[in-house]
Amino acid sequence: MSGVVGVLALQGAFESHETVLRGLGCATQQVRTPDDLAKVNSLVIPGGESTTMSHLLLTSGLFDPLKERLVDRLPVFGTCAGMILLASHIEDGRPDQRCFSAIDIDVRRNAYGRQIDSFETDLDVQGIDGDFHAVFIRAPQVVRYGPGVHILARHDDDVVLAREGAVLVASFHPELTHDDRIHRLFIEMLLEV
Ligand code: GLN
Numbered sequence: 001m002s003g004v005v006g007v008l009a010l011q012g013a014f015e016s017h018e019t020v021l022r023g024l025g026c027a028t029q030q031v032r033t034p035d036d037l038a039k040v041n042s043l044v045i046p047g048g049e050s051t052t053m054s055h056l057l058l059t060s061g062l063f064d065p066l067k068e069r070l071v072d073r074l075p076v077f078g079t080c081a082g083m084i085l086l087a088s089h090i091e092d093g094r095p096d097q098r099c100f101s102a103i104d105i106d107v108r109r110n111a112y113g114r115q116i117d118s119f120e121t122d123l124d125v126q127g128i129d130g131d132f133h134a135v136f137i138r139a140p141q142v143v144r145y146g147p148g149v150h151i152l153a154r155h156d157d158d159v160v161l162a163r164e165g166a167v168l169v170a171s172f173h174p175e176l177t178h179d180d181r182i183h184r185l186f187i188e189m190l191l192e193v
Pocket of ligand 1: 046047048049050051079080081082084109110137138139140
């Protein structure tokens with residue numbers, strides 16, 4: 001049973017995640033308040049703008065309760081800005097920007113430069129047969145990862161999909177292509193943890 005899958009709905013591409021999850025038969029809950037958070041058994045943190053999400057997490061009073069749930073091993077999937085929020089350290093962040101240190105990776109925001117800030121490519125993903133077409137939009141780059149982090153996909157030498165325990169992160173946007181196989185990996189992960 002995957003239970004209720006929460007989607008952090010403060011800002012960003014949360015509706016696309018919800019559509020994919022519903023298509024997979026999951027019960028979903030948009031999370032904007034600590035009460036919403038209390039109803040979920042896992043969480044997706046979408047792409048968007050990590051500085052804005054960090055600010056809204058603090059002003060909505062969600063940051064600390066979510067940090068506690070993550071310490072208690074709430075299964076979580078962060079995409080792009082969501083990956084930044086789950087990281088242990090952010091390079092090129094705003095000085096007041098916070099992150100959850102839920103996974104032992106450091107990331108650099110907007111690492112692919114301003115001229116080619118968005119691109120698409122096919123990835124070879126561990127656990128998925130055939131290519132996965134991935135959309136990168138002002139994507140973060142993983143600049144360090146710890147020994148407990150399991151790498152599921154790379155683009156050139158860069159880690160773009162990784163897992164540690166109950167935390168899955170992608171630097172691209174699997175919710176924006178009509179391919180639900182990475183969300184399926186997350187749902188399968190929920191059955192294991
Ligand atoms: N560059 C954005 C940030 O720093 C992330 C971009 C995205 O989520 N598509 O939050």
